[in-house]
Amino acid sequence: MENKIHNLKLVGEKVNNLIIKPNEVFSFWKLIGKPNDKNGFKKGRNLIDGKVSDDFGGGICQFSSILYHLALQTGFKIIERHAHSLDIYEEHERFTPLGAYATVVFGYKDLQFQNIYDFPIQFKSEISEDEIKLSAFSEDKIHINEVKFDYHIVENGVEVQTLVDDELLFKNYYKRL
Template identity: 40%
Template sequence: MKPIKRSKLRIKLGTAYYRSRRYVEWYFGGTRFAQKQSSTVLPYKVASHKTPLLRKLKDVDMWLQHNKIINLKIAMKRLNGIIIQPGETFSYWKLIGNPNRRKGYVEGMVLFYGGFKPGIGGGLCQLSNLLYWITLHTPLQITERHRHSYDVFPDSGRSQPFGSGATCAYNYLDLRITNPTDRPYQLTLQITDEFLIGSWNSVVPQELTYEVYEKEHRITQEHWGGHMRHNLLYRRVWNQQEELIDDQYITENHALMMYQPFLKSENEVNEQQEQA
């Protein structure tokens, strides 16, 4: 699990190779990709969630997060209203396209080998994280998702289990969602002053209820000196009679921690100071 540092040339050549493979698969593969957008929202909300747009992160300039909002608004135009018909697959990057300056994207925060740096289109992982989370609360099937390799920032007000997001990198680290049901699902997205909001809608009410939770969360010290964070994600499924009908394995996560384990949160530190 020890991270491998690669040269800039190796990274550039590797990126070109994997992007080329993805282009070939897009245009010559047999996948039926979702393409239709509609401004008419399907009547029944199936799952929804919102995440804060601005967070105070250690050593991260706030202008990167303000620029992230610009990037999110551009990307959302390509995704908002997308309908996945039965048998179709939603591809995050095939719909958004390459986030470059020509399309209006600006520099936002990009995670890079356990750190961060400014990068064109930075911040779009917030959108892929949100999509992954709401999809876990639907009958839709996630057919491609990539976990974050690094745990960069300590938990601060985390309301979801560790590892419940989906990293993205154009175009070879994609998020793909397939519709195995007999009904269409539509994605709706919006940005307020404070939140990024997403939901899946359909033509009938939700028949099942889902709860995503973690098992076996642990932190290990590796022989080479670093710390790794691990867990398993599962989800419980209830029917309309509130009977538990399934307990499904989702995925496992392993991430290199880029901060000292067992740090106290800011609230815990403040409480200790008040009690002293």
């Protein structure tokens, strides 16, 4: 857990005060860089090919997922996002709703979105031992979308539909252990 918090704080520092200009595309990996010991990351829990393992940068999917959820709420255009293939959490353990997960794997899976507004938007990030706060700010009004995740139990898993202002945006399947 200590390594995960360390990794989350590294990511949070890079995102804090970040400004995304009009039409600019944000790339998680372009900003964060390779999660290795040289870049200050520690080993933590990762999900790779449906299996739990330890690797550098473990736990940072928690941040990318919260960032993705904020991007949905603020109306950014989602360019690239990957869902986890496995749901390892019980409902009371979730850090974002199932369906808001955005897994990132360096060189393979990125989180990218574009600022569709004609004004810049700035992110603010605070990481503590038990909380991640992520906010978007602008001098102009940002429309906040209503984001819903509809769950449907299917064989060996859960299908989740992501609805933004009642429009179907994504459909994902999560295998249950």
